Amino acid sequence: MMKKATMLAACILLLTQGGALAHGGEMHGKKHRDTRMDKLHRIMPMYAEAQTKINGALEKGDATTVEAEAGEMAGTIPDLKKAKPHKNLKKIDTFKKIADDFGSKVTATVALAKKGDIAGAKTAFKKAEEKCNECHATFRD
Numbered sequence: 667m668m669k670k671a672t673m674l675a676a677c678i679l680l681l682t683q684g685g686a687l688a689h690g691g692e693m694h695g696k697k698h699r700d701t702r703m704d705k706l707h708r709i710m711p712m713y714a715e716a717q718t719k720i721n722g723a724l725e726k727g728d729a730t731t732v733e734a735e736a737g738e739m740a741g742t743i744p745d746l747k748k749a750k751p752h753k754n755l756k757k758i759d760t761f762k763k764i765a766d767d768f769g770s771k772v773t774a775t776v777a778l779a780k781k782g783d784i785a786g787a788k789t790a791f792k793k794a795e796e797k798c799n800e801c802h803a804t805f806r807d
């Protein structure tokens with residue numbers, strides 16, 4: 667049986683090596699070891715793309731595109747809520763709360779677009795975008 671001190675040393679070794687690996691992976695753009703961080707890197711570029719399409723469609727009064735694109739965003743909310751930011755990890759409850767609020771605004775956008783209410787969808791999506799910014803202010807590097 668291993669002594670406590672040996673076990674502790676082994677744990678510390680694992681922790682520091684794990685950290686170094688994760689960090690190295692990031693620096694060199696290799697595969698991330700932490701899937702919860704990975705999630706954000708998959709979700710966010712999709713958000714940026716969808717955001718452009720939604721705003722374009724809102725301008726044109728194209729409710730169908732708004733509904734489809736905001737619908738895609740809405741589908742990622744469960745993953746967003748489970749994701750883990752690099753920065754301010756100790757405020758994870760705030761992260762989840764913002765993710766939740768963001769989800770409500772996106773869902774509202776989908777529902778309003780579905781009814782053909784472009785003005786309403788526009789207002790709802792503006793509020794969703796405020797949540798993008800609110801979350802980035804605290805959690806984005």
Ligand code: HEC
Nearest residue numbers: 706707710713714717751752764765768797798801805806
């Ligand atoms: C609940 C928090 C949260 C919300 C809401 C959020 N983001 Fe992010 N976003 C982040 C974090 C955290 C990062 C930094 C990624 C990291 O730490 O790996 C980020 C990064 C990004 C990036 C940079 C790409 C990347 O992978 O780093 C883009 C672009 C982006 N977000 C767009 C958006 C848009 C557009 C919205 C809203 C439609 C949005 N985000 C909503 C937390 C959020």
